[in-house]
Every structure is written in structure tokens, then in C-alpha cells.
Amino acid sequence: MLAPKNQADGLRNATISTSNQFKNKKALRCIAIASGKGGVGKTFVSVNTAIALASLGNKVLLIDADLGLANVDILMGKNPEFTLQDAIFHGKSIEEIVCKTDYGVDFLPASSGERQMLNIGSARLNNIVNELLSYAADYDILMFDCGAGINQSVTSFIAAAPQTLVVMTMEPTSIMDAYALMKVAKQDKLSDNINVVLNMVRSDEQGQKIFKNLTQISKNYLCSSMNLLGIIPYSPLVHKAVLSRKPLFAMDDKGEVAQRLKQIALRIMGDHAVSIDEFNTEAILKGIMSI
Numbered sequence: 001m002l003a004p005k006n007q008a009d010g011l012r013n014a015t016i017s018t019s020n021q022f023k024n025k026k027a028l029r030c031i032a033i034a035s036g037k038g039g040v041g042k043t044f045v046s047v048n049t050a051i052a053l054a055s056l057g058n059k060v061l062l063i064d065a066d067l068g069l070a071n072v073d074i075l076m077g078k079n080p081e082f083t084l085q086d087a088i089f090h091g092k093s094i095e096e097i098v099c100k101t102d103y104g105v106d107f108l109p110a111s112s113g114e115r116q117m118l119n120i121g122s123a124r125l126n127n128i129v130n131e132l133l134s135y136a137a138d139y140d141i142l143m144f145d146c147g148a149g150i151n152q153s154v155t156s157f158i159a160a161a162p163q164t165l166v167v168m169t170m171e172p173t174s175i176m177d178a179y180a181l182m183k184v185a186k187q188d189k190l191s192d193n194i195n196v197v198l199n200m201v202r203s204d205e206q207g208q209k210i211f212k213n214l215t216q217i218s219k220n221y222l223c224s225s226m227n228l229l230g231i232i233p234y235s236p237l238v239h240k241a242v243l244s245r246k247p248l249f250a251m252d253d254k255g256e257v258a259q260r261l262k263q264i265a266l267r268i269m270g271d272h273a274v275s276i277d278e279f280n281t282e283a284i285l286k287g288i289m290s291i
């Protein structure tokens, strides 16, 4: 392959050789967790839904796709030696960076505050994505915990994953930002499988009412419907779990929040799995490139 003249050329070259390499691999589910507004509970939902999915017998790989402000490791109570950035920039293999937990979930940690993507060559990016997908092929479920905002990294991971889960709270700012994200997803044809999780909800009735309004607006203006995957109540226990650097399930696996997370996991299981060779590898490349 010719040396790329610039980053865009590098990406184009990189995307050519990632297709059709995963034939005969089993189907898996792949979910991007996004929100628009920050701090609404994406990482909390990602980590704990991953654990709920693992308790249902699935092999789950959670990828910290918030490559700028990563914190899956914090909620998992781990101090990983290596991160995705070590794989991208320092030649570590995916196997070397994967972090095993006591909760039946493996995760790929990322580090915060590093922006050095400009120096990365297309060949290395190619290898990382190929290696990541080969590694992920052994799992039943792949999850991307995205960062906040509607930037290229987030939209790319949404395009890469066959299923999207948008987390929102009842605050008007969160609802507006989630709607804006859905609008972009619809207009740019990133995903036609958008699911909503309402988090930190004070009453189910309030949550249902807001979701009903949101779907109506979405039907009217975007000609698109969405699926309510679950409502998670506000609980001081969640905050306590974060302070203890533990997933909620490690503190209480029977309470209301845990039950709701298990329901969400069951609904995710209801969606169809996709063969890994149908994955949008180009979008994963773009997602990683956009840190």
C-alpha cells in the first residue's frame, strides 16, 4: 500500500483492507450507548447492563469508547496497566490490554486526556480494528460506552453498532440533546435501531409521559419511531456504588434499579444478532480516529 499523503488518505486506505475478513464467525449483538448531554448515566448503564447481560449467560466485551474522558475502569474498580491508547500508539495487543473483572464482563479500558491521533499510520489503525474484531468475535455481546456530545467519534460508533441505546434523564436539556442526537442519527442514516433508556427517573408515570411526547415529535418530524428499553429510577445507591468504585450489582443485585437493568438486558437479548462480517468496520475506524 502506498504511504498516505494525509490523514484522510490514511483512513481511505485503511478502510479498504478491513472488509470481508471475518467470514464464518458467529453472530453477535453490538450496542452503542450514547446520550448527547454528558453526565446522564451512560457509563453507569453500560457497566451494569453489561453485568446483567453476563448474568444471563452472555460473554460480554465492553469497550470504553470515551477515548477522551474514559471511566469504565473506575466503575469496574480496576486500575488497568494498559489501555486502548497503548494498543493504538505503543504496539500492545488487544489481548494485553483487555481487563477481566469479577462480574463476568471483560472490558477494553481507555485513558483520558490523550490526543495524539495525528501521528497514527493507516496500517496500524487497520491492524487495531482487525485485531479488535477478531478478538470480539469470541464474545456474544459487544458494547461501546461512548462519550458525551454529537461529535464524529460518537456518530461513528453509532454507525458501527447495529443497535443504539440513548440514555436520557428527565431534564429538558438532556431530552433536547438526546433528540438532537436521534435527529442526526436519522438524517445521516447512522442507525434505524434507536432505543431509549430513561435514567434517574423520579416516577414511571413521568417517564412514560415524556417518552410518549418524544416519540410523537420523532414520528411527526423525523418520520421515525423509537423503542423504550427501560426506565431506571433515581437511587442514592447508584451514587454510593460510584463512590465505592463498584458496579451497582456488587452492592445490590435485587433492588429496583437492579431489576430494571435486568429487564433492559432481557430486551437487548430480544434483538437479533448480526454476523461480524456485516459490521461497519469503516465506522469503527472513524470512531477511533476521532479521539
Ligand SMILES: Nc1ncnc2c1ncn2[C@@H]1O[C@H](COP(=O)(O)OP(=O)(O)OP(=O)(O)O)[C@@H](O)[C@H]1O
Pocket (backbone or CB within 6 Å): 035, 037, 038, 039, 040, 041, 042, 043, 044, 045, 066, 069, 146, 147, 148, 199, 200, 201, 232, 233, 234, 235, 236, 238, 239, 240, 242
Ligand atoms: N439512576 C441513578 N440514580 C442516581 N444517580 C445516578 C443514576 N445514574 C447515574 N447517576 C449518577 O450520575 C453520575 C454520572 O453518571 P455516568 O458517569 O455514568 O454518566 P455519563 O453519561 O457516562 O457521563 P459522561 O458524559 O461524563 O461520560 C454518576 O456519578 C452517578 O452518581
Ligand SMILES: [Mg+2]
Pocket (backbone or CB within 6 Å): 042, 043, 044, 066, 071, 146, 147
Ligand atoms: Mg461516561
